[in-house]
Amino acid sequence: MSAASVVPAWAAGAADPWWVWDDEVDRLVAGLVDGGQVPAVNTALRSWVNNGDPLPAGLPSGLAGWLGRVNGLPSWADAAKLRRAADFNRRKDTYLFMLYGLGSGIMSTVIPREARSVYWSAGGANMQDRAAKTFTFGYDLSDLNAFEPSGQFVVTANKTRLVHAAVRHLLPQSPHWRAVSDEQVPISNGDILVTFHSLGTFVHRKLREWHVPMSAADEEAFLHQWQVAIHLLGVRDEFIPKTWAEADAQSAQVLTPLLAPTTEGKELAEDLLGLTAQIDLGVTRGFLNEFVRYVLSDEVGDWLGLRRDYAAAALVRTGWPAYIAFREGLLPIAPAGFYLFDQFLRAIAMLFLNKASSPASTPITIPTGNRPG
Ligand code: HEM
Numbered sequence: 001m002s003a004a005s006v007v008p009a010w011a012a013g014a015a016d017p018w019w020v021w022d023d024e025v026d027r028l029v030a031g032l033v034d035g036g037q038v039p040a041v042n043t044a045l046r047s048w049v050n051n052g053d054p055l056p057a058g059l060p061s062g063l064a065g066w067l068g069r070v071n072g073l074p075s076w077a078d079a080a081k082l083r084r085a086a087d088f089n090r091r092k093d094t095y096l097f098m099l100y101g102l103g104s105g106i107m108s109t110v111i112p113r114e115a116r117s118v119y120w121s122a123g124g125a126n127m128q129d130r131a132a133k134t135f136t137f138g139y140d141l142s143d144l145n146a147f148e149p150s151g152q153f154v155v156t157a158n159k160t161r162l163v164h165a166a167v168r169h170l171l172p173q174s175p176h177w178r179a180v181s182d183e184q185v186p187i188s189n190g191d192i193l194v195t196f197h198s199l200g201t202f203v204h205r206k207l208r209e210w211h212v213p214m215s216a217a218d219e220e221a222f223l224h225q226w227q228v229a230i231h232l233l234g235v236r237d238e239f240i241p242k243t244w245a246e247a248d249a250q251s252a253q254v255l256t257p258l259l260a261p262t263t264e265g266k267e268l269a270e271d272l273l274g275l276t277a278q279i280d281l282g283v284t285r286g287f288l289n290e291f292v293r294y295v296l297s298d299e300v301g302d303w304l305g306l307r308r309d310y311a312a313a314a315l316v317r318t319g320w321p322a323y324i325a326f327r328e329g330l331l332p333i334a335p336a337g338f339y340l341f342d343q344f345l346r347a348i349a350m351l352f353l354n355k356a357s358s359p360a361s362t363p364i365t366i367p368t369g370n371r372p373g
Pocket of ligand 1: 113117123129186187196199230365
């Protein structure tokens with residue numbers, strides 16, 4: 001189904017998020033790309049890491065002025081909720097790493113616009129490096145100090161916003177991307193909301209489905225953290241869902257009907273799962289395939305050609321809910337497969353932590369070109 005046929009009503013009275021980008025910074029960054037200034041900007045941005053850091057010296061004045069204005073939390077950010085969200089992330093970290101990594105990460109490959117943009121941008125040629133950079137975003141967001149001066153999320157979000165601005169200028173110059181894209185300019189506010197639903201909304205829904213205990217305040221805090229995150233990525237406040245009910249409705253309207261396989265997405269999924277399989281997760285590739293099918297659906301598994309392993313499928317279907325119940329203190333005796341699931345979850349968490357805790361080794365940098373072909 002083409003994206004055009006599922007253009008949603010969104011919120012009554014609001015502008016149409018499919019036709020909103022990030023005009024001011026898009027213009028600024030396009031100028032930097034065309035003027036050959038991006039490498040120098042990337043060098044200057046390297047030392048800018050913590051939310052409390054001053055803006056680095058050596059930035060072009062237009063960019064420094066813009067960053068000076070956007071670099072901070074919105075007036076509606078609620079410090080108490082953000083602190084609670086950080087604590088919630090810490091309490092549920094293993095589930096979150098698993099769901100973001102294997103759930104949202106693989107789902108991104110069946111969101112056609114995202115898969116094609118990622119594939120045909122410069123970073124698509126090196127998925128290991130790209131996955132590490134994306135981990136940085138998730139890790140910084142999940143950190144206990146994420147929004148505090150000693151945390152790094154605000155800076156990471158601003159750098160991501162600059163990368164997206166560059167991609168909006170660069171991808172329309174790629175003949176490969178143009179040949180497969182149904183948009184003239186990628187990464188609209190609508191697209192970012194779709195991706196948010198594949199991350200925050202999806203993870204929240206799964207935690208509920210899996211009966212992971214969460215208080216109403218936890219759920220609200222988790223939403224709030226994402227509301228601030230997508231604001232920092234340049235989504236207009238009027239488009240940001242106010243409640244989980246609104247987010248779920250928007251997701252059903254704009255994410256679910258859009259999911260579809262693409263040549264690019266299949267290759268990206270294979271890259272990602274191949275990468276994961278190279279690391280010893282204590283499980284077979286068949287188990288990994290079945291876990292992805294369990295988390296995302298058999299339909300998605302079939303689209304991506306994930307080979308079946310029926311024994312592993314049975315183990316996941318019965319063992320995973322029991323594992324969660326035991327872990328959350330709702331089942332007195334460790335169920336069959338406990339150690340397998342436990343090792344798997346820990347290995348995914350380690351993968352996340354090792355890759356992402358050293359952002360200096362994988363700094364987010366503004367691209368200067370596209371994937372050659
Ligand atoms: C880059 C996160 C939405 C396409 C990045 C980066 C991060 C990120 C952390 C920098 C890492 C890197 O350079 O590889 C997010 C988040 C989103 C979002 C959290 C929404 C909540 C989107 C959407 C699209 C998209 C909707 C396309 C439809 C890209 C592309 C790159 C990128 C093409 C550049 C890759 C490269 O060539 O280096 N994004 N993104 N993103 N993002 Fe997003």
